[in-house]
Amino acid sequence: MNILNVSKVSKTFAGANGGTLALQATDLTVAENDFITILGPSGCGKSTLLRMVAGLDTPTTGSITLDGKAVSGPGADRGMVFQSYTLFPWLTVLQNVCFGLREKGLPLAQQQEIAHAFLAKVGLKDFAHHFPKQLSGGMQQRTALARALANNPRILLMDEPFGALDHQTRELMQELLQGIWEAERKTVLFVTHDIDEAIFMGSRTVVMSARPGRIKCDLPVPIDHPRHYSVKTTPVFMDLKARLTEEIRIEVQRAAGLVAAA
Amino acid sequence: MKPLEPVAPGTRVVLGVSFFILFFAVWAAATFGGFVSKTFLADPWTMIKSGYDLLANQGFIKDIGMTVWRVLGGFAIAAALAVPLGVLMGAYKPIEAFFEPFVSFARYLPASAFIPLLILWAGIGEAQKLSVIFIGSFFQLVLMIAVSVGNTRRDLVEAAYTLGAGDRGIVTRVLVPSSAPEIAETLRMVLGWAWTYVIVAELIGASSGIGHMITDSQALLATDQIIFGIIVIGLIGLASDFAFKAFNKKLFPWAQIGR
Numbered sequence: 001m002n003i004l005n006v007s008k009v010s011k012t013f014a015g016a017n018g019g020t021l022a023l024q025a026t027d028l029t030v031a032e033n034d035f036i037t038i039l040g041p042s043g044c045g046k047s048t049l050l051r052m053v054a055g056l057d058t059p060t061t062g063s064i065t066l067d068g069k070a071v072s073g074p075g076a077d078r079g080m081v082f083q084s085y086t087l088f089p090w091l092t093v094l095q096n097v098c099f100g101l102r103e104k105g106l107p108l109a110q111q112q113e114i115a116h117a118f119l120a121k122v123g124l125k126d127f128a129h130h131f132p133k134q135l136s137g138g139m140q141q142r143t144a145l146a147r148a149l150a151n152n153p154r155i156l157l158m159d160e161p162f163g164a165l166d167h168q169t170r171e172l173m174q175e176l177l178q179g180i181w182e183a184e185r186k187t188v189l190f191v192t193h194d195i196d197e198a199i200f201m202g203s204r205t206v207v208m209s210a211r212p213g214r215i216k217c218d219l220p221v222p223i224d225h226p227r228h229y230s231v232k233t234t235p236v237f238m239d240l241k242a243r244l245t246e247e248i249r250i251e252v253q254r255a256a257g258l259v260a261a262a
Numbered sequence: 263m264k265p266l267e268p269v270a271p272g273t274r275v276v277l278g279v280s281f282f283i284l285f286f287a288v289w290a291a292a293t294f295g296g297f298v299s300k301t302f303l304a305d306p307w308t309m310i311k312s313g314y315d316l317l318a319n320q321g322f323i324k325d326i327g328m329t330v331w332r333v334l335g336g337f338a339i340a341a342a343l344a345v346p347l348g349v350l351m352g353a354y355k356p357i358e359a360f361f362e363p364f365v366s367f368a369r370y371l372p373a374s375a376f377i378p379l380l381i382l383w384a385g386i387g388e389a390q391k392l393s394v395i396f397i398g399s400f401f402q403l404v405l406m407i408a409v410s411v412g413n414t415r416r417d418l419v420e421a422a423y424t425l426g427a428g429d430r431g432i433v434t435r436v437l438v439p440s441s442a443p444e445i446a447e448t449l450r451m452v453l454g455w456a457w458t459y460v461i462v463a464e465l466i467g468a469s470s471g472i473g474h475m476i477t478d479s480q481a482l483l484a485t486d487q488i489i490f491g492i493i494v495i496g497l498i499g500l501a502s503d504f505a506f507k508a509f510n511k512k513l514f515p516w517a518q519i520g521r
Contacts, residue, residue: 056420076426086421090439090516099435100425133519144421151425 003187004030004053004155009062011048021212022048025062028206028215030155033185037192037202039244041255045213046191050159053189054080066154076100079153083160085140087132093119093143094128100151118146121180138169145177149186158190162197174200175229182226195244199237200227207247210255217247304486313490322475326494329460329471332388336395337456341449344403351404352411352441353433362408365401373398374462386467391460398459399452406452410444411437443510443517450506457499 006028012019023045030036040046051057053064055074064071066078079100087096097115098108106114119125122142132140141161148156162170174197181188181201192198198205202221209216221240223231231237253259269277286306292298293305304312316322351358373394384390414437422436464473472491479487511518 054420054424056423074420074423076424078424080421080424082417082421084417086415086417088418088421088436088440090442090514099422099427103426103428103431103435131516131519133516147425157424 001032002029003032003067004028004189005065006049006053007063007065009049009052009059009064011045011052011057012060024212024214026213026215030187030189032187035181035188035190035201035203037190037198037205038208039192039195039198039205039248040208040213041210041248041252042193043211043255044208044251045211046208047159049208049213050080050157050189050191053155054078054157056080076104076151077154078157079148079151079155080157080159081141081144081148081161083163085132085137085144085164087140087143087147089132092129092131093124093135096132096143097147097150099147104151114150115146118150119143121149122146122176136169137165138173141165141173142176145180149180149184153186155187155189158188160191160193163192163194170194170197171229177201178227195241195248196232198244199223199240200229200232205240205244207244208251210251216251219243300485301483302485304484304489309486309489309493312484312486313494316475316487316490325471325475326498329464329473329495330498332391332463332471333395333453333456333460335388336392336460337399337453339392340396340400340403340452340456344400345407345445348404348407348445349411349433349438349441351408352414353437358408358412361404365404369401369405371397371401373459377463377466381467386469391463391468391471394463395456395459399456402455403448403452406448407441407445410441410448414440443514446506446510446513450503450510453506454499454503457495461495 006026008025008027009023010021010025011023012021026049028036028049038046038049048057052059053066053071055071055078071078087093088099091099094112094115097118098111101111101114102108116125116128119128122145124139124142124146127135127139127143132143135143145161162173165173178201180186188201190198190201192201199221204218204220206218207216208214219240223234223236250259289303290306293300293303300308347361351361376397377390377394380390380393384393418440419432419436422432427435460471461473461476464471465477468474472495476488476491479485479491
């Protein structure tokens, strides 16, 4: 069943001579329990699309609905993990994870019970009383993931959440998120420019064109769960990677102005 | 020495203290050596002796108490009004647009120039002293607090929105706590300025306070007493600054990490 419906959504950023078209009219539907990865070159509007779903930006045209209700602003039903480290530095790890729960008005004991459970899932049980600045980047993003999940959103939006991490940490984070997703089957919309990440994480991969962005192709990822990191070397993975590399390459060239726009 | 290389804590204290010693040594050399006339500048020893006399026999401690009370009173009133207004201006742009131009203008009005006017309006009582300090600190505080609040990281605000925070939650749970250490620093700095205003207010039309003692001493050419008064102001300022700093550190441990 489709829970998220993006219909004819485009975005033009205001500016001199009419503004910049960042995203062409785009349609996207997301079914319950889907893990959709959105892959595209820098500046293709993939983050803009995600931010509009989050309600942090408003579409210039078109509409977005979640469970049939129009999205008109940010809300707790759409949790988000950002690329930048967005933990509240004045709160401890535990208090960060409790942030949304407190906003919902849950009693403190219940907030902490939920928060501890999610901290355990991301392997940060022993860091509950640390401040964010005392954690590594990977640990901060794990906390941010726990914070978003603890709120039990209908859909989890992830905007290149591992983009600022080093390669090894990133792979570790991918496995961790994969494990959590396999256990919870939370609906996820995941933006990335890393092809391996898009395939490994996604049940569907959506490729976007260079600016102004549009959805170029939408491919299912035919790899069974549970996925082990070793799937990255299987023929199915390699074939899909070859295909996506080709799709992305031409878009990167377009974005860089090396070939004419489509 | 290398640029930006930190200094060891022990060395820091030694260096800091040695400048004070050097300062007193130069002063002592100039006065005891007879290079400066006693009428214009008293020597350190006379200063200390008359300082003791002021404290022990002339009730100077009461003057100090009055001055401290005025600074704290005027500053507390200014802070109590400036913090909420500054937060509102930082958070809500229309409120900022309404007040900011006037406040920017008002902060350049010299507080001391208001003294004659304030004497007309409020007499030479405590209300006048408090008003001078209020005028001197309120507008500065408002502007600096508004800037601190307005500079809150946008991505933190967005994260809070996606966690279900409403507008009220954004102000009370994100804007205020994230700018609180900077607001506390601003309060500390402006409290330092308030000390200057109180003395100016006391130099004109006061019957008590450190500034009043200084004007009285001027009439008697008692430079020893004037200097003692100035040094007392400096010491109290220094002590309150240290206390404020320590308090801020304790209140916002998270802001100290990674500094």
